[in-house]
Structures are given as C-alpha cells and as structure tokens.
Amino acid sequence: MFCKTFHATHPDMMDSVTNDELRSRYLVQGMFRDGEINLNYSHNERFVIGGVVPGAAAIALPAQTEPASAAGRPFLERREMAAVNIGGDGAITVDGQRFAMKNKECLYVPMGSQTVEFEGQGARFYLASLPAHKTLPIKHITLDQANPLARGDLQNSNQRTIYQLVIPGVCDSAQLLLGLTVLDEGSVWNTMPPHLHDRRSEIYLYFELPTEADRVMHYMGEPDEMRHLVIANEEAVISPPWSIHMGSGTKNYAFIWAMGGENLDYTDMNVLDICQLK
Template structure:
C-alpha cells in the first residue's frame, strides 16, 4: 500500500513537474493478477486498481494502517469496471459487472473478492473508498440505471454525458459520490469553466485514451494553475483547494469520485476565466 499525505496550497504552488506528479498522480493501477491500493490522507480516501487474472483477488485490510479487523468495518466502497466482464463476491453474493457497470458496497461488508470471467479479457475494477458512519445496502448499478446529464456543446469542444452511478438520486451512501463522464468525439474539454469545492475533494481517473494520446489535467488554486500530463488509466488526486479541469489530445472518458462534507453534485465554487491565471 502506498500512503500519500495532505498538502497546503502554498506548498503545492512551488512544486516542480516531478513534485506535482509524485504527490498527486497515481500510475500503474492495473497489474495482471494484482491489487494496488493508494491511501490518501486527503479526506482519507482510498484508491484501488484491481485486475484479477487466473485467480480471484481478495480485498483485505492492513490493521497497522486502518486500525480495523476488515476493510469495510468503518468504510464504504464504490467500484466501476473499466475492463472485461467480471464478478465481485461480497459475503457470499455474486455481482456481475460488465464494462462501465458500477457497484456500491456498504459499511460492514466483510468478505470481498474480485474475479475475471475470462483471463483473455480481464476485468479492471477501479475502486474508491471513503469513511462511513452508517450501513447502506450493497447493490450493483448497471450503466443503464445511472442518472444521465447531457452537457456542453460542440462549439465549446465540451459536449459530454455524465453518468452518476453512486449518487443520492440513484442510491443512498454515507459520503461517497461516484460516476463517469464520456466526451463525444471531437470534444476535448472537461469541467471548464473550472471550479473548486472547498467542502469536498475529488479523484479523476482517465481512461479510453489511445497510447499516443494524453490529457493535460489542470490543477492548483485559480490564480496559481499548474498541469499534470496524464496517460491512459492514470488518476489524479485533487484536494479541495484545487481546480480540476482538463483538455485532451482527443476525446476520452474519466471517472470522478468525491468525498467530504456533502453529496451535492452542484455545490461548486466557480472560477471564471477572469479569476484564472
């Protein structure tokens, strides 16, 4: 397990490219037959990449890090599959997830394992976990049951569909909100005009990028913007003081996930172009 610590915005603005990538970029999430976990002390979010191959992989806890007997003793979990068909077994119940299907696992779920239906086309389970105070029912969320928002325009190069999988309008959770955004072909901008939300942090996971493509993820305070170059299947940890926008060399898809003080998707502190530097 890799552990990341919080950062003051005053420190963030003096980091060079290598420093920004070291603190905020998460790479190599999917290794065949492995489970990778990154624990950020920014709102204590956990980022996981799970790629079962020939055998199932079990989600276990590290008592020295979390101080609990099992991983979801005081946590909840959101999962979106970005690979081939797979299965998640939670306390003896199997949940099948195709690509872009999601799942919410409530606090108190003990035995959790992940498997691929076909090792020639392995599943890739992208997971976020936040702290929880109450148990809500575990349930799968097929992409067809997501709440959809159609935003943007071709004129502004940001026509996109937002699919909310773990959201109060879809199912109850303690604090985790999670879904993904698909940009239409020929559109490259996300979350512009930019914003922050002091009450919540966010993680962006970019995928469906060709090998020769990239996204320039914009971050930093509105008057102290920086960027991180992100490749396919890499994630960026975005603290609450930072904007989180991006522009790609082509269209792409990204998973967004938030934890914090509320679950209000539209609770944003806008940063107009006049506010940016």
C-alpha cells in the same frame, strides 16, 4: 498494505515545486497490473483508491494491516466502497452474493462487508473508498440505472454525458459521491469552466484514452496560480479542496470522478469564469 500514501497539502506548498514533485504529490500511477490489487491512501478525506486486474484467478480485497490494533479486520469494517469495471466482463462477490459486472457498471459495497472478491479475465476494476458512519444497502448500478446529464457541445469541444452512479436518488451512501463521464468523439474538455469544492476533495481517474501516445493535460492549483499534470491512460489525480480540476485530452476519453466531504450535494461548488484563471 498501501502502495503509496499521499499527504494532504497546503496551497503554499505549490510555490516553486518542481514538476516531478508535483507529480509525486498528486498523481496516482500503477494501479492496474495483471493479477494484482493495488491500493493507495490519501489523507484528503482519507480516500483509498486502487485497481484490481484479476486475470485467471480471483483476487480478494485484503484485510487491514494497520494500525496494529486493527490488523486482520475486514477492510470495509468502517468504510464504504464503489467498484467500477473499466474493462471486459467480470464479477464481484460480496459475502457470498455474486454480481456480474459489465464495462462501466458500478457496485456500491457498504460498510461492514466482510469479504469482497474480484474475478474476470479482462476485467479491470477501479476502487474508491471512504470512511463511513452507517451501513446502507449494497447496489449494482448499470449506466441505464444511472442519472445521465448531457453537458457541453461540439462547438466548444466539450460535449459529454455525466453518469451519476453513487449519488442520492440513484444509490445511497454515507459520504461517497461517484460518477462516470464519457466525452463524445471530437470533444476533449472534461469541464469548462472549472470549479472548486471548498468542502470536499475529488479524485479523477482518466481512462479509455485511444492509444498509448494519447495524454490528458490536467489543470490544477489555485485559480490564479494554475499548474498542470500530463496524465496517461488509467492514471488518477488527487484534487485538494483548494484546487481547481479540469482537463483537455489529445482525443476524447472517459473519466471517473469520486468525491468525499461533509455533504452529498453534487451542486455544492464554486464555478469560476475562465477569465479568472491565470
């Protein structure tokens, strides 16, 4: 059912790790393949992330295959999910209710949903799912309905707009927080200074890198033991609670951030001074 399972890690496991081992533990690749749905499982908060590229035919969210006792049950039996379209026009149908999905629009799909189908030639859906303890209303969220936060400036190469999509006041959820950040032309830093979430894990999906040659340098690890990953378009990186997360690209880009943990407080973070990093 899952292309890859990512295990939770201790910061000591970063000691002497090779670059390939670092990529294997935290970098999620190959999610967006024509005509496929590809899901990955992370033991950090029991996240599931993946991509759907419907192409000419609709693709359904698969039923559970494990454990054996749950085989055949709906994938969202005990989960909630957000789907963001990062491609052309498409649609998502949930239990017979169809939602037209334009670029950068989000659909929150609640726990207990039975069938979810994706369609649209040129559509590319990013999925982020977490365990849930209650059922909430399904909601289609456009950028106009999101909560926008203007941050940074061109002088510091980090002028950007944070669109909060699945967050209290915009869309209720059990534990998922999700948003989309778009950097202005001339800006490359996605956050500065970096921060830590001791009580939640976060996953970044980088997309809209202008060319195949462009990359994001994603910085991670403990503040005084920093490492980096070189990330291509439409790849994601898992940030454990002990790891900072920030990045700088060769050009401006966009990214989707998804968080899960013990509360829904977006501001619950430990902001670091750049001088603390090494």
